[in-house]
Structures are given as C-alpha cells and as structure tokens.
Amino acid sequence: MNPQLKYLIELQKIDSEIAELEKSQARIPKQIEAGKSDLQERQNRLKAAQDDISEMQKKRKDLELDVATENDHIAKTKTKLPLVKTNKEYTAILAEVDAIKEKISVLEDNELELMETLEAKEKVIPQLQALCKEEEDKFNAYKLKKEAEMARGEKELGVNRARSAEVARAIETKWLGQYQKVAKARDGLAVVGIQDTVCQGCYQQILPQQAIDVRIGETITQCQHCLRYLYWIEQSETAVPK
Ligand SMILES: [Zn+2]
Structure with missing residues (x-):
C-alpha cells in the first residue's frame, strides 16, 4: 500500500x-x-421541613x-372587683373572667396541639439530614469518579x-492539506473504506476502475462525490460466506 495512504488512514483513526474523546469529555460536566x-431534591425537602418548623415556632410564640x-386581661378585670x-x-x-379563662383554655389547647405537631415534625429532621448526607456522599463520590475520568x-x-x-508530519503537505479541508467540511471524516464499489463515507458508487485502483492501493484515490480518500477494506473470511 502507498505509505502516504497508510499514514492518512492512521491519521484518520487517531x-x-x-x-x-472530546465528545465524551464535553459530556462530563453535564453529567x-x-x-x-x-x-438538590433532598436538600429542598429538608429546607421545606425546616421552614415549616420555623413557621410553626412563630405561630407558637404568637x-x-x-x-x-389574656392573662393580663384577667388581672386587669380583677382590679375592678374591689370597686x-x-x-x-x-x-x-x-x-367576664370566666370568658377570658375559656379563651385562654382554647389558646392553650391550640398551643398544645401545635407543640405535638411540631415535635413530630422535628423528629423527622435528623432523618432528612441523614438522607441529605447520604446523597451528598453519593454525589461527591460520583463527582470524584467523573473528575478522574475527565483527567x-x-x-x-x-x-x-x-x-x-x-x-x-509524515504526510506530504498536498495530501495533508486536502485531508484537513475535507475533514473540516465532512464532520471530521476524510479517509474511508470502500465496500465493493460503494464509498463508505457518502455511500455512493464509485467507478469500477477506481475501485480496482483503491484495491491495489498504490495510488491515492479520492471519492469523486465526497472527495474523501479511499482505501480497500480487507474482507474477512467470515464476512463473505462462500
Ligand atoms: Zn464518497
């Protein structure tokens, strides 16, 4: 085979x-x-639960x-008694005092109920934190793995x-220049094999005489349709049933 063609095939492969590689490298940051x-989902859930608790604590304070x-109210009302x-x-x-006491009792019931709910909600927090931590560890490990992959x-x-x-460097300028031009125009593919008389770059027929030249491999041949360099793909025994 023409040594220049050999180099072109090798260059195309590399x-x-x-x-x-560049494609998979570009995917890594997205991954x-x-x-x-x-x-993030777990962190959001934890944050929502914490916000909920803060809201309830505020309600409890209120x-x-x-x-x-209302207790002040009772004390004030009672000052009227001596008069x-x-x-x-x-x-x-x-x-009036009884009515205020009744009101206080309702408020206290509400507070108690709130405290019970609050307690239940607070109990869940360590669990949510643990899940967050677990997910964080998992993510950090994944990130490390991906960064190693990137490196x-x-x-x-x-x-x-x-x-x-x-x-x-081993390829003559005229061949290399054409290679680079075609590669740029054809999604990086400038050297392809032929199968029978079909160019494996554009899948169009080439001339039978050209196919023979490609098979001999002594000259450097370009597909007349897509201008890619052509080479003969050795047919393996198994691929061609007799
Ligand atoms: Zn072609």
Whole structure:
C-alpha cells in the first residue's frame, strides 16, 4: 500500500478517536450537573421541613403572646372587683373572667396541639439530614469518579494529539492539506473504506476502475462525490460466506 495512504488512514483513526474523546469529555460536566439533582431534591425537602418548623415556632410564640395578653386581661378585670358595689356587677366581672379563662383554655389547647405537631415534625429532621448526607456522599463520590475520568480523558487526548501531529508530519503537505479541508467540511471524516464499489463515507458508487485502483492501493484515490480518500477494506473470511 502507498505509505502516504497508510499514514492518512492512521491519521484518520487517531483523529476520530480524538473527536470521540472530546465528545465524551464535553459530556462530563453535564453529567456531574445532572447527578446533582437527587441531592438538590433532598436538600429542598429538608429546607421545606425546616421552614415549616420555623413557621410553626412563630405561630407558637404568637399563641404564647396571646395567652400572656389574656392573662393580663384577667388581672386587669380583677382590679375592678374591689370597686364593685352590687352583686350583679360582681357576677358580671366573674363572668367576664370566666370568658377570658375559656379563651385562654382554647389558646392553650391550640398551643398544645401545635407543640405535638411540631415535635413530630422535628423528629423527622435528623432523618432528612441523614438522607441529605447520604446523597451528598453519593454525589461527591460520583463527582470524584467523573473528575478522574475527565483527567484520564485529558491525558489520553494529549497522547492522541501528539500522535496525530507526529503522523501528520509524515504526510506530504498536498495530501495533508486536502485531508484537513475535507475533514473540516465532512464532520471530521476524510479517509474511508470502500465496500465493493460503494464509498463508505457518502455511500455512493464509485467507478469500477477506481475501485480496482483503491484495491491495489498504490495510488491515492479520492471519492469523486465526497472527495474523501479511499482505501480497500480487507474482507474477512467470515464476512463473505462462500
Ligand atoms: Zn464518497
């Protein structure tokens, strides 16, 4: 085979690997970002539960304040007692005090109920925190794994880019220039095999004489349709049943 064609095939192989690697490298940050979603969901749930508790604590304080206000109310009402002149007035004040006591009792019942709910909700917090922590550990491990993958990919890319440059140096400028031009225009694929008389880049027929030239491999041939360099794919015994 023409040594220049050999180099072109080799260059294409390396450059395709580089393109694949670059694609998977570009996916990694997105994968890390997507891997965060479970953690974020758990964090949101914890935050919602904590907000809920704060809200209820505020309500509880308000109820306590209401109770204190009503107790003041009772004390104030009772100061009227020494000034009372009639039984009727006396009874009226006591009734007023009873009514306030009733109000306080309702407030206290509400407070108690709130405290019970609050306690139940607070009990769930450590569980939610543990789940968060678990998810955080999981995510951090995943992130580390992905970052290691990224570093490995970078290293591999470095090696491949150096190899690509090395092989490119062995190719004559006219062939290399055409390779680069076609690769740029054709999604990185500038060297393809043929199968029978079909170009495996554009899947169009090439001339039978050209197919023979490709098979011989002594000259460098381009597909007349897509301008890719062509080479003969060795048919394996198993691929061609007799
Ligand atoms: Zn073609």
